[in-house]
Amino acid sequence: MALAHKGLEAETIPWRFTDTEAIAFSGQDKVPVLVDGDSEVHDSWAIAQYLEKKVPAQPLFEGAQARSLAFVLKTWVESTLHGPILRTVILDLFNALHEKDREYFRESREKRFGKPLEEVGGDPKKAAADLRTALLPVRQQLVQEPYVCGQDPGFADYILFGAFQWARAVSPQRLLEPDDPVYAWRERLLDLHGGLARNAKGYEVWS
Amino acid sequence: MALAHKGLEAETIPWRFTDTEAIAFSGQDKVPVLVDGDSEVHDSWAIAQYLEKKVPAQPLFEGAQARSLAFVLKTWVESTLHGPILRTVILDLFNALHEKDREYFRESREKRFGKPLEEVGGDPKKAAADLRTALLPVRQQLVQEPYVCGQDPGFADYILFGAFQWARAVSPQRLLEPDDPVYAWRERLLDLHGGLARNAKGYEVWS
Numbered sequence: 001m002a003l004a005h006k007g008l009e010a011e012t013i014p015w016r017f018t019d020t021e022a023i024a025f026s027g028q029d030k031v032p033v034l035v036d037g038d039s040e041v042h043d044s045w046a047i048a049q050y051l052e053k054k055v056p057a058q059p060l061f062e063g064a065q066a067r068s069l070a071f072v073l074k075t076w077v078e079s080t081l082h083g084p085i086l087r088t089v090i091l092d093l094f095n096a097l098h099e100k101d102r103e104y105f106r107e108s109r110e111k112r113f114g115k116p117l118e119e120v121g122g123d124p125k126k127a128a129a130d131l132r133t134a135l136l137p138v139r140q141q142l143v144q145e146p147y148v149c150g151q152d153p154g155f156a157d158y159i160l161f162g163a164f165q166w167a168r169a170v171s172p173q174r175l176l177e178p179d180d181p182v183y184a185w186r187e188r189l190l191d192l193h194g195g196l197a198r199n200a201k202g203y204e205v206w207s
Numbered sequence: 208m209a210l211a212h213k214g215l216e217a218e219t220i221p222w223r224f225t226d227t228e229a230i231a232f233s234g235q236d237k238v239p240v241l242v243d244g245d246s247e248v249h250d251s252w253a254i255a256q257y258l259e260k261k262v263p264a265q266p267l268f269e270g271a272q273a274r275s276l277a278f279v280l281k282t283w284v285e286s287t288l289h290g291p292i293l294r295t296v297i298l299d300l301f302n303a304l305h306e307k308d309r310e311y312f313r314e315s316r317e318k319r320f321g322k323p324l325e326e327v328g329g330d331p332k333k334a335a336a337d338l339r340t341a342l343l344p345v346r347q348q349l350v351q352e353p354y355v356c357g358q359d360p361g362f363a364d365y366i367l368f369g370a371f372q373w374a375r376a377v378s379p380q381r382l383l384e385p386d387d388p389v390y391a392w393r394e395r396l397l398d399l400h401g402g403l404a405r406n407a408k409g410y411e412v413w414s
Contacts, residue, residue: 064357065268065357066269066272068356069355071347072344072345076343140279148275150271
């Protein structure tokens, strides 16, 4: 989304959890990884900073203060929303995995959560309710303006949307109710940049 | 803090919960209320917008995107941090109240929480731990930069700080541990604008 925001084209490479060799050049084992000529950048935040410096037009951040506040929001998304989203979709995610990723995923996640994969989610309705409660701060904003960043989308929109797009790639759970302003915002993000996100592989239950 | 940020002086008027007559002219019963000549503005957010428009120098918001993100942060402070802070200090607060405010405070809060004031707080250590966990997003930012808003303080710093200053006015609970980056940030806010906040009435346990 950040690349599209800046009008940049990129070749995307499908990747699985256990394809660590494919990104070993980045010195770590997590996606996203961006390769630009001889440069390699990994981590969503670092990639956004790299893009902003390299291609200042179509800014993702209005300026230094907006960047600091977007960083707070990014950390909030990771620490508060990823949990309930993962709990809601974890079994769908597991079932959508390629066979060769399943053992790795089950072992690493069961170690992280200290319980069988089947028990991580708990009550899926409870997880979805937790998610909707946690979303209050952005919901209040989205009642007033179309995007988290105001009249136009920016990094904070994309980092939050990424969590929903990730869920949609593996699970038909819609997570939000249609009368939720966050639902309407997600629809707008799906339509942005020529429907880039809506046209990506994923469940269509929201449309 | 917003007034001081802009170098504006104001007369402050001590006020109690049941002094609703004193602010009846504002058409509602909550503080803060700002009176500027013939204008009356209430609510922290509305006051910040009023000041920003009236006195554009020393901006509280870098621009429109920073304003939208600060609004999200403001709602997050109110919906996520006020609860655990109140639970930690509620009995100290009650004991610090003027006699004429106590009945109102007990009745209204017991109705809101559905339990006796003495049971609202629960385990104060648990409430303080909840607060510190919830603060993760700003803590991650404060590891990198001195203020929530970056190299310089802005509205987002003041609205978060206000919650701590409110607690400090009525309770000796320090809420944060000295090795927490949020503690160091709070010290910086106490020192800002000639020590405005540190010189206000309140407990001194943090110094």
